[in-house]
Amino acid sequence: xxxxxxxxxxxxxxxxxxxxxxxxxxxxxxxxxxxxxxxxxxxxxxxxxxxxxxxxxxxxxxxxxxxxxxxxxxxxxxxxxxxxxxxxxxxxxxxxxxxxxxxxxxxxxxxxxxxxxxxxxxxxxxxxxxxxxxxxxxxxxxxxxxxxxxxxxxxxxxxxxxxxxxxxxxxxxxxxxxxxxxxxxxxxxxxxxxxxxxxxxxxxxxxxxxxxxxxxxxxxxxxxxxxxxxxxxxxxxxxxxxxxxxxxxxxxxxxxxxxxxxxxxxxxxxxxxxxxxxxxxxxxxxxxxxxxxxxxxxxxxxxxxxxxxxxxxxxxxxxxxxxxxxxxxxxxxxxxxxxxxxxxxxxxxxxxxxxxxxxxxxxxxxxxxxxxxxxxxxxxxxxxxxxxxxxxxxxxxxxx
Amino acid sequence: xxxxxxxxxxxxxxxxxxxxxxxxxxxxxxxxxxxxxxxxxxxxxxxxxxxxxxxxxxxxxxxxxxxxxxxxxxxxxxxxx
Ligand code: SF4
Ligand code: SF4
Numbered sequence: 244x245x246x247x248x249x250x251x252x253x254x255x256x257x258x259x260x261x262x263x264x265x266x267x268x269x270x271x272x273x274x275x276x277x278x279x280x281x282x283x284x285x286x287x288x289x290x291x292x293x294x295x296x297x298x299x300x301x302x303x304x305x306x307x308x309x310x311x312x313x314x315x316x317x318x319x320x321x322x323x324x325x326x327x328x329x330x331x332x333x334x335x336x337x338x339x340x341x342x343x344x345x346x347x348x349x350x351x352x353x354x355x356x357x358x359x360x361x362x363x364x365x366x367x368x369x370x371x372x373x374x375x376x377x378x379x380x381x382x383x384x385x386x387x388x389x390x391x392x393x394x395x396x397x398x399x400x401x402x403x404x405x406x407x408x409x410x411x412x413x414x415x416x417x418x419x420x421x422x423x424x425x426x427x428x429x430x431x432x433x434x435x436x437x438x439x440x441x442x443x444x445x446x447x448x449x450x451x452x453x454x455x456x457x458x459x460x461x462x463x464x465x466x467x468x469x470x471x472x473x474x475x476x477x478x479x480x481x482x483x484x485x486x487x488x489x490x491x492x493x494x495x496x497x498x499x500x501x502x503x504x505x506x507x508x509x510x511x512x513x514x515x516x517x518x519x520x521x522x523x524x525x526x527x528x529x530x531x532x533x534x535x536x537x538x539x540x541x542x543x544x545x546x547x548x549x550x551x552x553x554x555x556x557x558x559x560x561x562x563x564x565x566x567x568x569x570x571x572x573x574x575x576x577x578x579x580x581x582x583x584x585x586x587x588x589x590x591x592x593x594x595x596x597x598x599x600x601x602x603x604x605x606x607x608x609x610x611x612x613x614x615x616x617x618x619x620x621x622x623x624x625x626x627x628x629x630x631x632x633x634x635x636x637x638x639x640x641x642x643x
Numbered sequence: 644x645x646x647x648x649x650x651x652x653x654x655x656x657x658x659x660x661x662x663x664x665x666x667x668x669x670x671x672x673x674x675x676x677x678x679x680x681x682x683x684x685x686x687x688x689x690x691x692x693x694x695x696x697x698x699x700x701x702x703x704x705x706x707x708x709x710x711x712x713x714x715x716x717x718x719x720x721x722x723x724x
Binding site for chain 1: 669670671674687691694695698699701704705706707708709710711714716717719721722723724
């Protein structure tokens, strides 16, 4: 630790049983003046109750409009170590699967060209390399690309697509999340690196409704695995759960949100026509119950954090789509959505806000999506009854 | 294509130069300007290729100030030595 590091306020954050970023940064402050000055500047921010970062909007690597977040200290004389403190986002591998060699390679690069500090992973999914100088950006990029890495997205572009680990080790996966995420990343390299939209567009991919990437809450386009047919039941294994003394009634049957499970002794019966595929019963009895055979994904649009307007959850736009390479149907849908949003969206308007403004009915018409019951978010709020053909059929414009 | 990508790049560069210091232009603004000038003679893909040319040649750079913009290369005010 740097000898003259006096950070009593930050050290308060080291108290308690939880991990502390202060402890982590202190552990490298002895060998990195950038890390030491980062702590010193943050301590001053805590003392003065204000931030001391300036936004650097023009830093980046040649040809790319994303992947680097520029930051300069507002107090460069006092904290020269963080005079420049740019962040580099590195496109993570699908499912965040690394070899130790790959991670060591990244860290060697970052020790040489940056602060050595990382955040694994950022909320979009990228590996986040924290703190470097402007003149180190191109050498960092070169070293990364020589090892097969690329930068991720930032700004008004398609952000780095991310996915759960899916079929690599999870039996619930309804499609190959890793393959799809890789495909989208490669297919849309221009959209990832060359900001051309009104605002950011995040795609997150989860293999089943457990939604381990929290796609439904955190992505403009959530692709979530689902199945169309019945839950697969293994009655023998179910009997073993009963024999083990598990409170099947209390833990599974009574918790089913649509009350579509019944149990008779050691036999379970599911009324699949009423199952909303919440995954609860499967999660509780994975040996007895499994996702069906007709697998694909549902697509929700519009989730976002509360930056301009309030937070939004995604709304289902496509209840089922098969996801097999080469994913033409999905590409086609994504491109239609982008084109309409690009043409008519306002600056900094996310797709969810855009749909609210132009109305769901118009959005569906323009993008070529069929209206479905799942789009109705509240009782008595039917967003698609004002279709022109209905007016024509009825001969008048009902307000109901 | 009646209008070459190089011509589009030059025309967009002129717009970016003209707007420098006054207004930050997004890719969409350049799209709209080219569509207004050339109508159906240029596609969105052509304009994107023109922007790519401007960026890859270093004549323009991307900026980010709340949204992404296309700008002339310069040293920004926030930059430290
Ligand atoms: S989202 Fe589903 S498929 Fe993906 S890791 Fe989680 S439980 Fe498994
Ligand atoms: S998945 Fe959910 S809704 Fe379907 S049967 Fe199981 S608990 Fe009920």
